[in-house]
Amino acid sequence: MIPQEIIDQILDRLDIVEVISEYIPLKKSGRNFKACCPFHNEKTPSFVVSPDKQIFHCFGGCAIGGNLIKFIMKHENLTFPEAVRIAAAKAGIALPKYERPDGESNSLASRLYEINNTATAFYQNFLRSPKGKGALEYLKKRGFSSDIISEFRIGCAPDSWESFRKYCESKKISAELARKAGLTIPSEKGKGDYDRFRKRITFPIFNERGNISGLGARVMDNSLPKYINSPETVIYSKSNVLYGLNFSKKSIRAEGYAILVEGYMDVIIPYQYGVTNVVATSGTALTSRQVDLLKKHANTAVMVFDADSAGVAASLRGLDILIENGLNVRIATLPEGEDPDSFVREHGKEGFMKEINAAKDLFDYKLDLLLEKKGKSDIGGVADDMLPTIAKVQNAVVQSDYLKKLAERLGVHEASMRYEMGKVKPDYSYHYASEAKVDVEVTNYRSSELHLLGLALSAKRVFTLIQRELGLHMFRDINVKKVMDMLERFYDENDENINVGKLMSRMENDADAGSAVVQAIAKAEITQDIDKAVQDCMICVKKENREEKLKDLTSQLKKAQASHDDTGVIDILGKINKIHKEKVA
Ligand SMILES: [Zn+2]
Structure with missing residues (x-):
């Protein structure tokens, strides 16, 4: 948790117009600024930034809105703490160390990043030294350019048991830390530690932000194991990393998809040839954490496999995770026999992209593979393998299409295929419901209450009026009520014009309340006559309250009558009459 005071300080120092201008061009429009919404496709600008309120909102399709931290989160696909960190840097405010995400500056973690960086530099230097000549020649022979060797910080570990350990000693780096990072290994004979990486090409493994969380190392001949990696540490877990993502994320976003390969070389060589939207799973079957990382940047992945059976098996294993x-x-x-590394060297970017563009839809790929393996005679077997995959497809329309296609290709009735599907996943139709849950934060709020909230946010005088003439207790929408209560405290501490962006930073964990604010402001924004709107809305709220009370009392009355509770009946009737009288007056 980042302290609220610090977030307030950041929001005080930054201006939302300036911050958003760094990302998209804004045009002045009255008191506000406008642009085409960066979060949905549009031709007429409906994205509005308010310097008075310090918030942005989209009046168009996506209805997204919030303060500048929210904008950075959405635009850069970051978590809240990550976005705060960027905003803090812009504002020139140092975040307390313990507040940084991932515990990256929790002392052990930051020391591990540091020593990995030291080791990387050590191996880079060795590669450039006279003793590294053989390794450099090997890399050149494999097609690595000098630039790419520098960019990916490739190095070479000396053919020695203790060169890195000794280097650490000379630099007063703790032996324990080197051991914890897995760069050295304690010897069984108690003779001190020895180096993990020896006589190998080293590849630092960067996390998404470009910090080195571990190292991978490859032999230069045919000896085994071909690769060894850093052990799992507090900052490195094989299943949490997509190798190359720090380099490729920009391009993945620009292209709208990621090319998924297996090894380090399969990232680096295509990258060198200009295919820059590549990432590698580094030899693990794809994990859901890796899918999450990927999905921050694109919704489509093209997996590249070699035609040999190992690749095919790996692909089938990874597929369902992706779909799910x-x-x-x-x-x-x-x-x-070809991998992306060798293929690009032979056929260049163009040849490789031809294969990428010819990529088959997952459904067709799997079906072709199964038909090839099992043959048309085993329709049942093919269907058994296909249906669980189809069941995992999130989009109901796509899912339905697949079912139809499968029935066609297997030459059976669609109805019977649907019947079989029902057995695999009886409730597969529920995806229709979850499909509507897109990234649009629209909840239904009570309309006139929401409108009043928007008006109250625009000026303290309006808030005071509502408070006096209606009373905050009249608000029945829990989210609107919540914000109104916050607003009461906020106006106590602030003058006429409040920084709504600041108010919203208090709702970071309450999406519904935050969304209420954005929608309320959108409603109020188009109001012509504020005073008339306030009066009209207050009448509506009173009416709604009354009607609800009546409904309540009527059902109480029915219960009392049913249980022959005569005093109860009289009491309730009295209340109902009182409300009706009020209505007349
Ligand atoms: Zn939008």
């Missing part, structure tokens, strides 16, 4: 997580998956198959 709502990723669109296509499969590109390279000729047998």
